Amino acid sequence: MPRFKKSRPLAVCTVCGAYTDLVAYVNSRCHKTVNGRRCSGIFRSGLGQTWAECGSCNAYGKVGSESCRECSGFGWKLLK
Numbered sequence: 001m002p003r004f005k006k007s008r009p010l011a012v013c014t015v016c017g018a019y020t021d022l023v024a025y026v027n028s029r030c031h032k033t034v035n036g037r038r039c040s041g042i043f044r045s046g047l048g049q050t051w052a053e054c055g056s057c058n059a060y061g062k063v064g065s066e067s068c069r070e071c072s073g074f075g076w077k078l079l080k
């Protein structure tokens with residue numbers, strides 16, 4: 001297990017819900033490909049949103065030595 005919990009993702013895609021923790025992506029277009037087309041969403045700041053620690057990895061982003069599938073390794077989930 002990694003020793004430190006991850007901090008919350010910085011931003012969330014408005015369309016596909018992908019997370020990013022890179023400052024450069026905040027307010028820019030999502031880079032994910034959905035059904036062979038580039039996602040049309042924008043990464044919006046996750047500040048002020050309610051995040052919950054992932055129940056599978058407890059915000060470590062990993063389960064054993066594997067990246068957590070539940071949260072894609074981010075360790076957090078946005079509460080909707």
Ligand SMILES: [Zn+2]
Binds near residue numbers: 041
């Ligand atoms: Zn997206």
Ligand SMILES: [Zn+2]
Binds near residue numbers: 072
């Ligand atoms: Zn997780």
